[in-house]
Amino acid sequence: MRIRLLAVGRRMPAWVDTAYNDYARRLPHECRLDLTEITPGNRQGKSKGKAKNASTDRAIADEDRRICDNLDGDLDVIALAVDGKPWSTEQLAAQMREWMADGRDRALLVGGPEGLGPESLARANRRWSLSPLTLPHPLVRVILAEQLFRAHSILTGHPYHRG
Numbered sequence: 001m002r003i004r005l006l007a008v009g010r011r012m013p014a015w016v017d018t019a020y021n022d023y024a025r026r027l028p029h030e031c032r033l034d035l036t037e038i039t040p041g042n043r044q045g046k047s048k049g050k051a052k053n054a055s056t057d058r059a060i061a062d063e064d065r066r067i068c069d070n071l072d073g074d075l076d077v078i079a080l081a082v083d084g085k086p087w088s089t090e091q092l093a094a095q096m097r098e099w100m101a102d103g104r105d106r107a108l109l110v111g112g113p114e115g116l117g118p119e120s121l122a123r124a125n126r127r128w129s130l131s132p133l134t135l136p137h138p139l140v141r142v143i144l145a146e147q148l149f150r151a152h153s154i155l156t157g158h159p160y161h162r163g
Contacts, residue, residue, distance in 0.1 A: 042062070081115060085128060130144070
């Protein structure tokens with residue numbers, strides 16, 4: 001099984017790349033984590049009124065299209081969204097056990113500053129909320145990779161998770 005992280009954003013700070021890669025590299029081949037960076041939509045526009053809203057709407061639509069263009073095959077798609085269901089680390093481990101048992105690839109979707117577009121949300125089989133807090137998008141990548149590694153450590157009895 002492969003877990004595909006499709007995340008809007010490019011050129012992350014070095015600390016994000018280092019932390020994400022560290023956790024992703026720790027995951028074994030049977031549940032490897034692959035990142036696909038989605039180019040953000042252009043949010044440049046006039047600072048007031050309808051032109052600003054139009055540029056934001058256009059940016060979300062562009063990101064939405066780019067995400068959906070990367071959703072091929074029989075993927076189980078999970079949208080990261082504020083209105084999603086929260087999972088504890090133990091619940092994520094149980095999800096991961098089920099994912100590994102059925103063998104299908106997963107796609108985790110992380111939107112841009114305004115979240116995911118309607119097509120991405122419609123394509124998702126479920127929604128997952130990491131937190132009711134608003135998290136910076138670069139940090140979400142690190143949190144996801146760390147939590148997936150932690151969940152896998154629970155499944156394998158590795159001492160990383162002591163909770």
